[in-house]
Amino acid sequence: MLPIEDVYPQLVEQLTSHKTVLLQAPPGAGKSTWLPLQLMTDQNFKRIVMLEPRRLAARNIAQFLAEQLNEAVGEQVGLRIRQEVKVSSQTRLEIVTEGMLTRMIQQDPELSDIDLLIFDEFHERSLSADTALAFALESQAALREDLKILVMSATLDSERYQRFLDCPVVSSQGRTYPIEERYVTLKDESQWLMQIAPMIRQALSEESGSVLVFLPGQKEIRYVANALHSELEQSPNIELCTLYGDQSKAHQQAAISPAKAGQRKIVLTTNVAETSLTIEGIRVVIDSGKRRAGVFNLRTGVTELATLAISRASAIQRAGRAGRIEPGVVYRLGSKEQFERRDAHDKPDILSSDISSLILEATVWGTNLADLPLLDRPSNAQYQQAKQLLIELEAIDKQGKLQPLGSKMQALGTEPRYAHMLLKVQQLEPEFSGITRLACYFLALQDSKVKSAPELSSTLRQLQYQAPPQFKKQLQYWCKRAKVHDDGSELAIEHIAIVVALAYPDRLAKRRGQGFVLANGAGVQAHSEYWLDTAFLAIAQLGGHKGQTIFSATEFTPELLKPVLPHLFCAKTVCEFEQKNSQFIHQDRVYLGQWIVSEKPSSTPLDQAARSQAWLNVVKQQGLRVFDTLGECASLLVRLQLAAKLYPEEFSPCSEADLLQSLENWLAPYLNDIKQYNQLKKLDLKVALLARIDWQKQQRLNDLFPERIKVPSGSNIRVNYQLEGPARLAVKMQEVYGMSDSPVLCEGRLPVLLELLSPAQRPLQLTQDLAHFWKTSYKEVQKEMKGRYPKHFWPDDPATAQATNKVKSRM
Structure with missing residues (x-):
């Protein structure tokens, strides 16, 4: 039961x-x-x-x-x-x-x-x-x-x-039989794969029954199978099987079926056997603790397979395969402490993958991602990347509205890149004969995971005449879907760049130095022996470290793609200031994504608005330090920021970041007559900053945050404002005699720290409570100062004495 x-x-x-x-x-x-x-x-x-x-x-x-x-x-x-x-x-x-x-x-x-x-x-x-x-x-x-x-x-x-x-x-309760856990510690984590074969030998000698071995992928399965090959040849009662998703049904069934009478079975598998699959006769599990999973790189748009540690939940799932028929054993690679430190659950795909298919499905469904009942929500960066890809694939427009081609793409039931390619090549077939069949070859290559040479076209030519079974199976599937017959004629290989661009518009690349730059601005590394003089590449396979290595690609020219994918190209008139040569660049440019396809001197006159925009871009890039007058505005900037902080209902934010975001509103009017970089540097920044607020607010600012405070001696002393802490007023002690209380700013919201100075301008006392100072610490200061500065006035009651900025003989 x-x-x-x-x-x-x-x-x-x-x-x-x-x-x-x-x-x-x-x-x-x-x-x-x-x-x-x-x-x-x-x-x-x-x-x-x-x-x-x-x-x-x-x-x-x-x-x-x-x-x-x-x-x-x-x-x-x-x-x-x-x-x-x-x-x-x-x-x-x-x-x-x-x-x-x-x-x-x-x-x-x-x-x-x-x-x-x-x-x-x-x-x-x-x-x-x-x-x-x-x-x-x-x-x-x-x-x-x-x-x-x-x-x-x-x-x-x-x-x-x-x-x-x-x-x-x-x-519900789970397995009927208990499972013993055994841990095999590792001295060197980098050598983990070499430990698997010895673990299998140990399990065979210590336990009866068949053995299920979990490994990350086919490469590791082949390695372990080769490591066991010679000794298994000497053990006719042990059968070695492999099990993974890309195998034929016959191979999979052989792995799943029970061992023959009197024999034991070793099954080397990926995590396809982790759940919902019963392999007869297994009572020993050997768990490498590894899995192969896609890691999505937002920058390059590549999902690269990586070997990761499994979660505790997955480890429990794997161990469960050993307790189906009788008490079992699981051998886990690594210590128990390492096992307990693993994540509780594997990270869901929705947080770590390309979500373009999800966005397309939601758009066809008639809703947006925010309104769908999802257990976990992808990041905004994932959303923006996927949305941009769907725009390039003509599935949605820039506002996210579903396009007619997007509906057809979703109806095909395959990933958006492939769907876009299939639909477009069928439209292009009359003009580019053979392109649909060529696309099927390309899709079969992608799906069958057959190794490709760096030059894509040579790989496809070879596969036409010499192809492994898995490629032929995928080719038959895609030809059927595209309703095209593989008649054995020469492939229209001259169209391959178009095919790649239809699926991977974001992987169109332009040479930059020794490498290439993708349409989204990400840099990628070229092959050391291929495409040495190539200006433009259509990349079919990209991966490696940080998804930046080109594995398979083919050359193209923008002129070839522009009639086929015109929406990828954008014409702009650009006005930029080049500081190196101190000159304006005024050009008509054609862009593909973020890189320039072509450029020439603009046919339109350089107008005032374009020049002003160029200066604004210079300021955005360099910040306010570009202005020589910034130092003169330091106090004003602090006052404006304090005003926004203490009176947010009256004054708008005024940090440098806020100012740079709103340059068009406050700085642009002062750039109309600027024609030279030196003129920009000498611009009166203070005037432009004050113009951000009307006259009444300027008066309000001066009332709340005066630049100077008049002290009893009649002197106007500059106030030093700071973003954090009180305002500071550095003044000679004799000049505040007769002041019974510390000055007040901002209706009492901003305290003032008095820095009382000696006749030689040296600090004597810091206080925010002048009245308390006069009554207490002043006596000690008076005693010392009378001896050091006898010519100056040191009264016994400074709170009522006459303030002065002179020596006693001139009072």
Whole structure:
């Protein structure tokens, strides 16, 4: 009996009385297999759709469930994944993945005839799963109150998810058998891969049963397989299998099936086997603690695969594979302390990936990202990058409004870059014969992950005549989608730069020094042996450190692309001051993104407005220090900032940053007659600054923050204002005799610190309470000063004495 059976009545009851339910069930509970089949068999729901995040798991679950009914997939149990759809009028339980559910909701927001949506292994938080759940919740709220949603996983952050979904939680016990944890410490983290084969040997000698080994990717799988090859040749009772997403069905099935009688199996796998997949006979798990994940670089727009440490939740998932049939063992690479320091959960895709597909889906859905019910929200930087890409792909306009091509792109059900390319090449086919077939070759190369030479065109030529099976499979798929026949004729390779530009307009690059600069302004590194004299590159594959290494590209000329992608090119008349040569540059330029395609002297006269704008740009770049008169304005700037701080309802902010942001408002009128850089430097900044406020506010500023204060001696003493702390007034002590209290500024809001000086202008006392000083510390000062400065007046009662700036003999 599976653990999920114990909570089944409770789950059905909750689904009956609530719209949404959260199910937490660890590995082995039966939530992905027994539960959906039982819900269908009991006829609690007429039609169920279950989302699986991985194609391998979806295919195997569908196959397993169909076998339980002695049926083929496509009858009562259906399957809908990329390149494989098996459904019929009999289908009552459909397993879907790869964004398929999102497409179903977009095409039919009411989800007609569907009673229950199940989101399996939701903790994996793929972008497509987040998108589909958001749309499902909106459909449920606005169109289908009777629609039920079941979100389930082995390692959910239950409290957080429950708050987000506002629903009850049903918890099930997990594996039936205990799992012993063993930790293998590492002396050198960089040598972690070399430790895997010895761990496998140790597990084989210490434990019985088959072994499941989790590794980050295919490269590591090949390394470990080679390390074990010679000794396994001597052990006929041990079978070595590999399991990863890009394998054929036959290879995957061989890895999943139980070992033959009297034999043991070693399965080297990626994290495809982490969830919703049962591998028969496994009772030992070896966990490298690593995974391969995409790390998105906002600057270059590249998602680069990186090897990362897994979270504790993933580690628990992996260990769960060992306790399905009997007590098991997990060997973890690293110490227990390292394990406990791992993140609790893996970072969701929505926070670490290109979200252009999500924005396009939301736009077609008729909403914006801010209004979608999302558990986590991407950053503004992610949003701006994705929005700019969709503008370049002609899916939306600058205001974010959906364009006709954007609707067609979304309907294709593939990523926006590929969708844009496919639709455009079909439009261009009459003029550029063979470009659609060439695009299919390019897409097959991208999807099959076949290694490409740096020069893209040579790789495609070679693949036409000598291609591995995975490339041929992808080529057949894309040719079918594009409705084009691969007739074996020569590829129209001369169009390859257009094909690349249609998918990667942001990766069009211009030479800069020894490297190149992308259309978005990011610098990238060229290959040391290729494109040495090339001015422009269309980059197909970009990655490496910080996503800045060109792996595959081809040369192009802007003249070739301009008729095809005119919206990428922007003509501007530019007026700039070049300080090096002390001259204006007045040019007509054509830009592609941030780099200049062409430039020539402008055909229009240099007008006053353009010149003033150029001076404003100089000030924005250099700051207020460009003005020689800045020093004379130091006190005024501080007074204006204090006024904004203490009287925000009367005075606007006046920091340098605020001033530079509003140059057009206050500085531009003073630039009309400026024709030379030296004239700009000598501009009277004080006049321009005061002109920001009207005459009444200028008077108010002088009343609140006077430049000078008149003291009892008749002298007008300059006030030194500071942004933090009191104003300072440095004055000879004799000049404030007769002043009983410290001066007051800003209606008492700003204290004044008196710096009382000796006749030789040396500090004697700092005080903000003059009356207290006269009564206390003054006596000590008087005693000392009488001896040092006998010619000066040192009265016994300074609070009532006559102030003076003279010696006694001249008073």
